[in-house]
Amino acid sequence: MKPASTVCAVREELVQLIVNINLMIFDVFASNVLLPFLVLRRTQVEMLSGGDMLLRALQDEGVELIFGYPGGAALHIYDAIYRQDKVEHILVRHEQAATHAADGYARATGKVGTVLVTSGPGATNAITGIATAFMDSIPMVVISGQVPSDKIGQDAFQETDMIGVSRPIVKHSFQVRHASEIPDTVKKAYYIAGSGRPGPVVIDIPKDIVNPADTFEYSYPDTIKMRSYTPASRGHSGQIKKAVQMLLDAKRPVIYSGGGVIQGNSSELLVELTHKLNFPITSTLMGLGAYPASDKQFLGMLGMHGTFEANTAMHHSDVILAIGARFDDRVTNTIEKFCPTAKIIHIDIDPASISKTVTADVPIVGAVDLVLTEMLAVLKEANSSPDESAIGEWWQQIDEWRERHGIYTQSRYKTDGDKIMPQDVIKVLHEVTGGDAYVSSDVGQHQMFAAQYYGFDKPRRWINSGGLGTMGFGLPAAMGAQYADRDAVSVCVTGEGSIQMCIQELSTCLQYNLPIKIICLNNQALGMVRQWQTMFYEGRYASSLYEDSLPDFVKLAEAYGHVGIRVTKPEELKAKMEECFALKDRVVFMDVMVDQSEHVFPMHVAPNGSMRDMLLSKTERT
Amino acid sequence: MRRIISVLMENTPGALSRVVGLFSQRGYNIETLTVAPTEDESLSRLTVTTHGDDHVIEQITKNLNKLIDVVKLVDLTEGAHIERELMMIKVKATGAQRAEIKRCVDIFRGQIVDVSSTIYTIQLVGTSDKLDAFSQAVGDAAILEVVRSGVSGIARGEKVLSI
Numbered sequence: 140m141k142p143a144s145t146v147c148a149v150r151e152e153l154v155q156l157i158v159n160i161n162l163m164i165f166d167v168f169a170s171n172v173l174l175p176f177l178v179l180r181r182t183q184v185e186m187l188s189g190g191d192m193l194l195r196a197l198q199d200e201g202v203e204l205i206f207g208y209p210g211g212a213a214l215h216i217y218d219a220i221y222r223q224d225k226v227e228h229i230l231v232r233h234e235q236a237a238t239h240a241a242d243g244y245a246r247a248t249g250k251v252g253t254v255l256v257t258s259g260p261g262a263t264n265a266i267t268g269i270a271t272a273f274m275d276s277i278p279m280v281v282i283s284g285q286v287p288s289d290k291i292g293q294d295a296f297q298e299t300d301m302i303g304v305s306r307p308i309v310k311h312s313f314q315v316r317h318a319s320e321i322p323d324t325v326k327k328a329y330y331i332a333g334s335g336r337p338g339p340v341v342i343d344i345p346k347d348i349v350n351p352a353d354t355f356e357y358s359y360p361d362t363i364k365m366r367s368y369t370p371a372s373r374g375h376s377g378q379i380k381k382a383v384q385m386l387l388d389a390k391r392p393v394i395y396s397g398g399g400v401i402q403g404n405s406s407e408l409l410v411e412l413t414h415k416l417n418f419p420i421t422s423t424l425m426g427l428g429a430y431p432a433s434d435k436q437f438l439g440m441l442g443m444h445g446t447f448e449a450n451t452a453m454h455h456s457d458v459i460l461a462i463g464a465r466f467d468d469r470v471t472n473t474i475e476k477f478c479p480t481a482k483i484i485h486i487d488i489d490p491a492s493i494s495k496t497v498t499a500d501v502p503i504v505g506a507v508d509l510v511l512t513e514m515l516a517v518l519k520e521a522n523s524s525p526d527e528s529a530i531g532e533w534w535q536q537i538d539e540w541r542e543r544h545g546i547y548t549q550s551r552y553k554t555d556g557d558k559i560m561p562q563d564v565i566k567v568l569h570e571v572t573g574g575d576a577y578v579s580s581d582v583g584q585h586q587m588f589a590a591q592y593y594g595f596d597k598p599r600r601w602i603n604s605g606g607l608g609t610m611g612f613g614l615p616a617a618m619g620a621q622y623a624d625r626d627a628v629s630v631c632v633t634g635e636g637s638i639q640m641c642i643q644e645l646s647t648c649l650q651y652n653l654p655i656k657i658i659c660l661n662n663q664a665l666g667m668v669r670q671w672q673t674m675f676y677e678g679r680y681a682s683s684l685y686e687d688s689l690p691d692f693v694k695l696a697e698a699y700g701h702v703g704i705r706v707t708k709p710e711e712l713k714a715k716m717e718e719c720f721a722l723k724d725r726v727v728f729m730d731v732m733v734d735q736s737e738h739v740f741p742m743h744v745a746p747n748g749s750m751r752d753m754l755l756s757k758t759e760r761t
Numbered sequence: 762m763r764r765i766i767s768v769l770m771e772n773t774p775g776a777l778s779r780v781v782g783l784f785s786q787r788g789y790n791i792e793t794l795t796v797a798p799t800e801d802e803s804l805s806r807l808t809v810t811t812h813g814d815d816h817v818i819e820q821i822t823k824n825l826n827k828l829i830d831v832v833k834l835v836d837l838t839e840g841a842h843i844e845r846e847l848m849m850i851k852v853k854a855t856g857a858q859r860a861e862i863k864r865c866v867d868i869f870r871g872q873i874v875d876v877s878s879t880i881y882t883i884q885l886v887g888t889s890d891k892l893d894a895f896s897q898a899v900g901d902a903a904i905l906e907v908v909r910s911g912v913s914g915i916a917r918g919e920k921v922l923s924i
Contacts, residue, residue, distance in 0.1 A: 302775055307786045311829040314774070331829060366924060367771055367832040491823035494816070 187357040189318035189349035190219035193282070196325035198225045199359040202253050204244060204622055205229065206237040210257025211297060212284030215349040217255075229618075229651055232643035234261050236615035238268020239641070242277050243619025246602045247577055249404060251278040251333045252619065258284045259297030262343075263304060267609060269339045270308040274606025275425060276402060278337035280328045281305075285314070287347040301343045310338030315348050319355045326363045335370025336489040337402060371488050374505030374513060382460070382484045382501045383517045389458035390529040391480075392418045395441065398425030398605070399463015399487060401598045403507035406430065409462065412511055415518060417530055419537055421449035423464050425605040428595035433574075438537065439547065442470040443743045444587045447544035447753060447761070450741070452537055453478055454751035461485045463507050466497040467606075476749035486510050544741070544755050546591060551740065551756060558734040559709050561585065561660045564716075565592035568630065568658055571716045576628040576656075577602060577620040581613035581637030584666035587739040589632040599623075611640030617655045618647060628656065628720065635661040635689055635730075645699035648726045656719055657696075657728045662735040663689060670738045696728035706731045763792070764818050765837040765844055765914045767922055768807040768825060772798050776830035780807060783828065789813065789821050793846070793889075793911030804832065804924070810889075810912050832924055841917040847884070847910040848892045849874070852903045854881040862899065869895045880905065 187195060193216060197205070205228045209217045220228050231237045234256045241252030252272075256265045262283040272279045286295040302312050311331050313324045324342055332340040386392060394416075400409050406429045413420045413436055420430050421441040430437055439446035441453055453459065459481045464470070466485075471477045474496055485492075485499035486507060493502040503510055541548050552562055565588050568576075578593055579602040580586040586603055595601045602620055604612040617631035631638075638659055648655055660666075665683040672680050693703030702725050706715045712731070719727045744752040744760065754760045770776050777796055784791050789811060796807040811821065818836065825831050837844070854862050859881075866873055866883050869891065875882035885895055889912060896904065916922070 303778070306775075306779060306782050312775070365829070368829050489827070491820065491827055495820060 185357045186354040188215075188219070188351045188354050189315075189321055189344070190215040190351060191222070192318060192321045192355070192357050193325065193344070193349060194219045194223050194226060195357060196322045196359055197253065198223070200325060200329050202226055202251075204241075205253045205255050206231055206240040206244075206619070207255030208232075208234050208237055208257070208261060210259075210261045210284065212258035212286055212346045213255060213261070214284075215346060215351060216282070216284065216344070218351065219349070228255070229622075229647070231615065231647050233641065234264035235267050235611060236618075236641050236644045236647070238265045238272065238279070238281065239609070239612050239615035240619035240644075241279050242268060242272045242612075243579055243602050243616030244622050245272075245277050245279055245619070246616070247599050247620040247623035249402075249599065251280055251329050251337075254279065254281040256281065256283050257297065258286055258301070259299045261297075262299050262301040266305060266308070267607075267611075269305055269341070271604050271607045271609045271612060272339040273308040273310070275398065275604065276337050277339070278332040279339040280332050280342065281339060282342045282344060285343045285345040288316075288345045289347070291345065301341060305341050308339070309341050310336075312341035312343065314343040315345070318348050318353060321348075322357065322359045323363065326360050327365065330363050330365075331368065335368075336492075370506075371490070371504050372506050372509060374486065374503040374510040376513065378501055378503045379510060379513050380517055382503060383514055383521060385458055385482060385484060385501060386416060386418075386460060387518075387521065387523055387525055389418075389525060391452075391456045391533045392416070392458040392460065392525070392530075393438075393452050393456040394418050394420040395423070395453065395459050395461045395464055396420060396426045396429055397423040397462065397464025399507055400426055400429040401463075403463060403488070404598075405463075405508045405511055406598045408508060408511035408515065410434075412515055412518075415515070416525055417534075418460075418525075419452055419534070421445070421453065423467070423470060423605070424590055424603065426464065427590060427601045428598045431596040432594040433596055438541075439545075440590055441750075442467075443472070443745075444591065444739050444741065445470075446546055446591075447741050447755065448537055448540040450743070450750045450753060451540050451761075453481075454749055455536075456481045459483045461487075461499075462511070463487060465492045465495070468496070471497060472743045472745060472748050472750055472752070476747075478750060544761075546741075552737065556734065557709070559706065559712055559731060561588045561662070561733040561737055562592050563709065563712065564658065564660055564731050564733065565589050565632070567713050567716050568632070569593050571713070571720050572628055572630065576600070576630045577617070577623065578630045578632060579603060579613045579616040579620055580631070581633040581640075582608045582610045582667075583634050583637060584662070584670065584737075584739050585632050585634045585637070585660040587667075588660070591739075610637040613637060614641050614644045614655065614657065615647075617657075618644060618651075618653050621653045621655060629653070630656045630658060632658045632660070634666055635659055635663065635692070636665045638692075639690075642695070645696065645701060645726065645728075649700045652724070653726070654722075654724050655726050657726070659692060659728065659730050660733050661689075661692070661730050662733050662737070664735055666735075667739070669735075673738070692728055692730040696726070699726075701726035701728060703728045703730065762814065762818075763810060763812055763838070765842070765912060766809050766811065766822065766825070766834060767837050767914055768809070768834040769799070769832045769922055769924065770805050770807060770828075771830045771832065772803055772805040773830060776805065777807070779828050779830055780809075780825065783824055784809075784811075784821075787820070787824060789817065793909075795911040795913050806922075808911070808913050833922060835916065835922050837914045837916060840920065842914050843917060844888055844912050844914040845886055846889050846892055846912045847886050848895070849882060849884050849908045850896065850899070850904060851880055851882050851906040852899055853879060853905060854903075855879050858903065862903070865895070865898050869898070871895065
């Protein structure tokens with residue numbers, strides 16, 4: 140042993156000697172040869188002002204579009220925008236619209252949307268849009284100007300504590316304290332917004348930080364690591380195996396898919412898994428399009444205005460595979476009565492979503508694409524399939540439910556009247572657009588009709604505010620979606636109530652040549668409010684009627700430089716719709732006068748109802 | 762059930778407000794809260810005591826973990842742990858009371874840290890229960906002012922909360 144260790148020690152000494160000699164050589168080399176070069180390099184380091192740095196960082200991050208609105212505290216940044224040509228800025232007419240447009244862009248493309256607003260009212264106007272994005276887990280970075288650092292806290296002109304005001308509705312926020320922090324902050328903001336469970340991130344920048352007179356070294360990091368942030372990736376293999384076994388043993392299974400499948404770009408995997416298992420599948424409002432609506436295994440949407448077959452199948456199921464869905468109250472109805480016989484497998488990237496309202500029997504925390512890929516592999520390996528006769532019987536039962544009360548096996552609303560039925564408008568819209576348009580919506584009856592009757596076959600085509608339920612979302616979101624593909628058809632399905640909440644964006648559409656088609660289901664009332672007042676308040680229509688004061692939307696569209704078309708008779712609907720979409724390069728406002736008395740059905744019985752307790756029409760219930 | 766959650770978080774502006782905000786936003790209650798930087802100045806350690814059933818506590822820890830500023834956390838009540846709270850209490854101490862209170866302080870192993878002709882200021886360290894018991898022993902009538910630090914805790918044995 141001893142000689143060996145001596146040899147070792149000698150070797151170590153030798154190595155040390157060689158290192159020392161090398162260092163000496165390097166020192167000489169560095170001082171004579173490298174030093175001038177290093178000095179030269181240093182003079183080549185880019186010196187940029189905070190404003191220019193921000194724009195360079197956005198370019199280096201790959202940002203193509205900013206939706207925003209200028210103001211005092213943001214003017215240095217706007218000047219930096221003016222002096223470059225890689226990032227395009229879209230001037231909206233209200234900051235709320237900037238956030239919704241960036242949101243629509245993010246939903247349609249899967250990229251992170253970018254917003255720029257000024258301090259104070261600019262920042263607070265953006266709040267509704269940030270909350271909308273937060274509730275639906277939409278990746279977005281909102282850059283807000285702020286009063287100069289030395290004025291913060293002094294109630295300066297247009298000062299708002301944006302970090303404080305936005306805190307409960309952001310995934311994270313930053314206030315930049317020094318210009319040199321800008322590159323890292325931008326990198327972190329986009330990373331946080333787009334990874335894990337996506338969400339909005341605010342960067343608040345005081346005006347002095349972006350002062351053009353002060354320049355600093357700029358370099359953009361390639362990657363960023365944060366010790367306090369590691370989003371979930373792979374699911375737990377043991378749990379996945381357990382889940383697959385549960386699926387194979389299931390007799391009355393349902394796949395319940397949500398917005399997470401779209402966010403996780405996993406539609407193909409979902410279709411593969413669903414086909415392989417031959418299971419029925421339903422989707423949340425947010426998840427529509429992840430699984431093709433035209434596929435025979437699709438039961439339609441579930442929840443408050445879900446189909447009879449989807450809700451009833453959920454209620455009677457023995458295994459529910461929830462993927463990227465969060466058991467929202469609009470889905471579950473009374474939580475204590477939710478699917479009494481079902482075992483629940485819940486896949487979600489956010490551990491806090493699991494067992495929040497409904498306890499999961501097999502929780503799987505992970506990115507949906509990785510989990511589904513592994514599930515498919517385990518399924519293949521297991522080399523077995525679900526009980527064919529049990530699944531066959533289950534399908535027989537479901538088909539019987541479809542026949543009995545399904546809204547796709549026959550029209551469950553009156554079709555012989557002289558008034559246009561809102562459902563028919565959506566059906567005709569589907570027909571005329573080939574079911575292939577980007578469809579955004581506002582919030583209310585028209586939103587539910589669009590969700591029920593458009594039949595989305597592709598992900599990222601259905602763009603609506605599901606969680607927050609923000610009226611005014613539709614038109615700016617359609618603008619954002621149009622930027623996903625300038626040649627695609629972008630439609631906003633709206634009502635005469637919602638559209639007036641962001642109607643000023645008609646002006647933005649003109650400026651940037653965004654040929655949005657607005658399909659306004661005009662029932663001359665706040666339809667969903669009126670429906671509830673009819674059903675639960677004995678027809679006392681408190682503040683939901685305004686027939687005598689509605690604008691002439693055709694003239695309004697024309698005043699904004701667009702085309703307006705009014706439709707009043709059922710028989711002219713199809714032709715007018717075709718006329719609307721034939722005007723490819725124009726914004727067309729279709730004011731469709733629909734039956735005011737029509738309600739959205741099916742509708743969950745509440746309070747105290749279960750998933751299967753539904754009103755099917757004004758006179759029938761389950 | 763009462764729980765002590767210990768959180769290691771980035772020592773950055775706004776981090777504390779995010780933690781506190783989370784509790785009010787989601788309707789969780791905070792009984793006590795202490796926070797200070799650690800030996801690594803980039804980190805703060807926050808201890809919060811709260812009440813809730815297993816479901817609520819699970820949600821609290823999950824949502825705390827979701828905060829970007831939170832690096833690590835542990836529910837100390839899940840294992841063997843030591844908890845301490847510091848109390849400073851000002852009491853009337855006149856006449857025969859003076860000796861009685863002094864005895865009481867000795868029994869509770871506290872220290873009298875300031876004295877005037879009519880007042881003792883006492884410092885006492887222990888579990889929250891012990892501090893409650895002392896206050897009770899002295900009696901409301903004698904107490905002039907109480908300040909408590911809130912609970913700090915650390916796990917027993919080898920377990921360490923660090924990065």
